[in-house]
Amino acid sequence: MNTLLKVEKISVSFDGFKAINSLSYSIGKNELKAIIGPNGAGKTTFMDIITGQTKPDEGNVLFGERSVWLESDQKYQVVWDENLLMKSESQIALLGIGRKFQRPTVFELKTVFENLFISMKKNRNPLSVLFQKLNRDEKNLIEKILGEISLKNEQDRIAGELSHGQKQWLEIGMLLTQEPKLLLIDEPAAGMTSNERRQTVEILKKLSADKSVIVVEHDMEFVKDLECEVTVLHEGSILSEGSIEHVSSNNEVIEVYLGR
Amino acid sequence: MTDSINDLLARHTLIFTIVVVVFSLFITFFSEPYGNGLISTSFVKTLGKTVCLCIIALAMDVVWGYCGILSLGHFAFFGLGGYMIGMWLMYERTAIIVQEAATNELLPLTETELSNAIGNQIFGVVGGYDIPSIWMFADSLGLQLILVIAVPGILAFIFGWLAFRSRVTGVYLSILTQALTLALSLYLFQNDSGLRGNNGLSGLQNIPGIEYLGQEVISIGFFWASCIFLISIFLLFHSLMKSKFGLIITSIRDNETRVRFLGYNVEIYKLFIFVLTAIISSIAGALYYPQAGIINPAELAPIASIYLAVWVAIGGRGKLYGAIIGAAFVSLFSSWFTGGQAPDIPLGIFTIEWVNWWTVLLGFGFVIITIFSENGIIGFLRNIFVKEK
Numbered sequence: 001m002n003t004l005l006k007v008e009k010i011s012v013s014f015d016g017f018k019a020i021n022s023l024s025y026s027i028g029k030n031e032l033k034a035i036i037g038p039n040g041a042g043k044t045t046f047m048d049i050i051t052g053q054t055k056p057d058e059g060n061v062l063f064g065e066r067s068v069w070l071e072s073d074q075k076y077q078v079v080w081d082e083n084l085l086m087k088s089e090s091q092i093a094l095l096g097i098g099r100k101f102q103r104p105t106v107f108e109l110k111t112v113f114e115n116l117f118i119s120m121k122k123n124r125n126p127l128s129v130l131f132q133k134l135n136r137d138e139k140n141l142i143e144k145i146l147g148e149i150s151l152k153n154e155q156d157r158i159a160g161e162l163s164h165g166q167k168q169w170l171e172i173g174m175l176l177t178q179e180p181k182l183l184l185i186d187e188p189a190a191g192m193t194s195n196e197r198r199q200t201v202e203i204l205k206k207l208s209a210d211k212s213v214i215v216v217e218h219d220m221e222f223v224k225d226l227e228c229e230v231t232v233l234h235e236g237s238i239l240s241e242g243s244i245e246h247v248s249s250n251n252e253v254i255e256v257y258l259g260r
Numbered sequence: 261m262t263d264s265i266n267d268l269l270a271r272h273t274l275i276f277t278i279v280v281v282v283f284s285l286f287i288t289f290f291s292e293p294y295g296n297g298l299i300s301t302s303f304v305k306t307l308g309k310t311v312c313l314c315i316i317a318l319a320m321d322v323v324w325g326y327c328g329i330l331s332l333g334h335f336a337f338f339g340l341g342g343y344m345i346g347m348w349l350m351y352e353r354t355a356i357i358v359q360e361a362a363t364n365e366l367l368p369l370t371e372t373e374l375s376n377a378i379g380n381q382i383f384g385v386v387g388g389y390d391i392p393s394i395w396m397f398a399d400s401l402g403l404q405l406i407l408v409i410a411v412p413g414i415l416a417f418i419f420g421w422l423a424f425r426s427r428v429t430g431v432y433l434s435i436l437t438q439a440l441t442l443a444l445s446l447y448l449f450q451n452d453s454g455l456r457g458n459n460g461l462s463g464l465q466n467i468p469g470i471e472y473l474g475q476e477v478i479s480i481g482f483f484w485a486s487c488i489f490l491i492s493i494f495l496l497f498h499s500l501m502k503s504k505f506g507l508i509i510t511s512i513r514d515n516e517t518r519v520r521f522l523g524y525n526v527e528i529y530k531l532f533i534f535v536l537t538a539i540i541s542s543i544a545g546a547l548y549y550p551q552a553g554i555i556n557p558a559e560l561a562p563i564a565s566i567y568l569a570v571w572v573a574i575g576g577r578g579k580l581y582g583a584i585i586g587a588a589f590v591s592l593f594s595s596w597f598t599g600g601q602a603p604d605i606p607l608g609i610f611t612i613e614w615v616n617w618w619t620v621l622l623g624f625g626f627v628i629i630t631i632f633s634e635n636g637i638i639g640f641l642r643n644i645f646v647k648e649k
C-alpha cells in the first residue's frame with residue numbers, strides 16, 4: 001500500500017536485442033532491496049529507464065503512491081504522483097531519485113567538500129544558484145554526512161586523489177545531500193577491500209532507515225550481508241524473487257550463475 | 261584552508277586591476293596628446309584593439325575553458341557588435357556631411373532628399389539609393405547600442421537553445437558554430453544584405469559629434485574604455501566562476517551526465533554561458549571596430565574564431581589570465597610579424613618573409629606549447645615558478 005516506485009511491464013530493445021522483457025517491479029517506502037543477475041541481464045538498463053536516460057518501448061514507471069478518498073464512489077482510490085516516462089533526467093532527480101553509477105563518478109577536480117556542496121538539495125535554477133551561499137545549517141549537514149561516509153578528514157582533498165572505495169562513499173554522500181526518497185546504487189562493492197565492503201554494508205543499511213534503496217550487484221556474498229529481499233534478473237526478466245536463501249536454492253538461478 | 265585560497269584569488273584580481281591601470285596610465289603619459297609622443301597614435305590604437313581581443317578571449321575561455329563548449333563561432337558575435345555600432349557611426353557621420361554640404365543650397369533639403377542623399381553616399385557603392393529597413397534605428401546611438409546587446413544575444417539564444425536542447429556536444433557543436441559564422445559571413449558578403457556587401461562599413465574611426473577632438477585624443481579614450489571594460493569583465497567572470505554557479509559550470513565541463521543526475525538542467529546553464537559570452541564578445545567588437553576604422557564580412561570568416569581558440573589554448577585555458585596573456589601575446593606578435601616590421605631571414609636561395617610565414621610560426625608554436633604544456637603558457641610558467649606540494 002505504501003509503494004514508492006512501481007515499474008509495470010516494461011520492455012526495451014536495442015537493435016532487435018531485448019534488453020528488458022516485460023519486467024514488473026516495485027519497492028515500498030524505506031525498503032532495502034537488491035537486484036542481482038549475471039552480466040547482460042539488464043540491470044543497468046533497468047536503472048537507465050527509472051532515471052530517464054532510456055525510454056522503454058512499452059510499459060509504465062510510476063512514482064509516489066497515494067490513496068485518495070473518492071467521495072462519489074465512497075472508497076479509496078490509488079493515485080500516483082508522477083509518471084516518470086514524461087520526465088527528463090534532471091526532473092526525475094529533483095523528484096527524489098538519486099543514482100550511484102557503477103564506476104564511481106565524482107567530480108575529480110573538485111574537493112570532497114565542493115562535491116557535496118553542489119549536490120546539496122537546493123533550488124537548481126541558474127538565476128537562483130548565482131546568489132547561493134553556503135549557510136551554517138548546510139555546512140553542518142555536509143559535516144554530518146562527511147562523518148557518515150567516513151570522509152571527515154578528507155574534506156579539503158581533491159576527489160581525484162581519493163582511493164576507489166572512498167570515491168564510492170563520496171558518491172553515496174553526494175546522493176545523501178540531495179535528500180532523495182529513492183536511491184539506486186549500482187555495484188557499490190566493486191573493487192572494494194573486504195574492510196571497505198563491510199563499511200559499505202553498514203552505510204547502506206543505515207540509509208534504508210528513512211529511504212528506499214535498490215542495490216544492484218552481481219556479487220552474491222555482498223548481497224547476503226545486506227539481509228534483504230533479492231530479485232534475480234536474467235535476460236531482461238525476473239527469474240526468481242525472495243530471500244537470499246530462497247533465491248540461491250532455486251535451480252534455474254544456480255544454472256544461470258554456475259551452469260555456464 | 262578555503263579562506264586562504266579566497267584571499268589569494270582576491271589578491272589576484274587586485275593585482276590584475278592594478279597592472280591594467282598602471283599600464284593604461286603608462287601608455288597615456290607617453291601618448292601624443294597627453295605625454296611626450298613616444299607612443300604613436302596608431303600604436304595606441306593597436307593596443308586598444310588588443311585589449312578588446314583580450315576581452316573576447318576571456319569570453320572564449322569561459323565558454324570553452326570553464327564550460328567545455330568549444331565554440332568556434334564567437335567571432336561572429338564580435339563582428340556583429342562591430343556592425344551594429346558601425347551602422348550608427350556611418351549613418352550619423354554621413355548625415356552630418358550631407359547636411360553641411362546642403363547649407364550652401366538655397367532651399368533646405370526635404371526629408372526625402374536628405375534620406376536619398378545619405379542613401380546614395382552609403383549605398384552608392386553597392387548600387388543602391390534606398391536605406392534598407394535594417395538601418396531604421398541607425399540614427400539613434402542609444403538604439404544601436406541596445407542592438408549591440410540584443411542582436412547577438414538573440415542569435416546566440418536561438419542557436420544555443422536548438423543545439424543544446426538536441427544535446428549536440430563536442431566536435432559536432434564546434435562544426436555547427438563554424439557553420440554559423442560561415443553562413444553569417446557569406447550572407448554579409450552579398451550586396452543586397454543591406455550592409456554594403458564586401459565593402460563593409462568604413463570610416464568608423466570618425467566619431468560623429470566629437471571629431472574635433474582628433475584621433476590622438478579619441479584613440480586614448482577608446483583605449484581607456486577598452487581597459488575599463490576588460491577589468492570589469494575580468495572581475496565579473498572571476499566572481500562568477502568562484503561562486504557555486506562557477507562550480508556547476510566547471511562540473512558540466514568535467515562530467516555533464518553526472519550534473520544532470522544531480523538534478524541540474526544542464527542545457528539552461530550552457531545556454532546562459534553561451535548567451536552571456538556572446539553578448540560580451542559583441543560589446544568587445546563594438547569597442548574594437550571604431551579603433552580599427554573598418555569592418556567587412558571577412559572579419560567573420562571561420563578562421564577568425566579558430567584563431568580565438570588558438571589564443572586561449574596558447575595562453576592557458578581554464579585560467580582567466582591565461583586567456584588574456586594568450587590573446588595579447590599572439591595578436592601583438594601577429595601584428596608585428598605581419599606588419600612588415602619583423603626582419604626577413606634570407607636563406608640564400610630562399611627568403612623567409614614573415615608576412616607569409618607568420619602563420620607557420622604560429623602553427624609550430626601552438627603545437628610545441630600544447631605538447632610541452634597542457635595548460636599553455638600559464639601552465640608552463642606555473643610549472644617553473646610554483647612548486648608542487
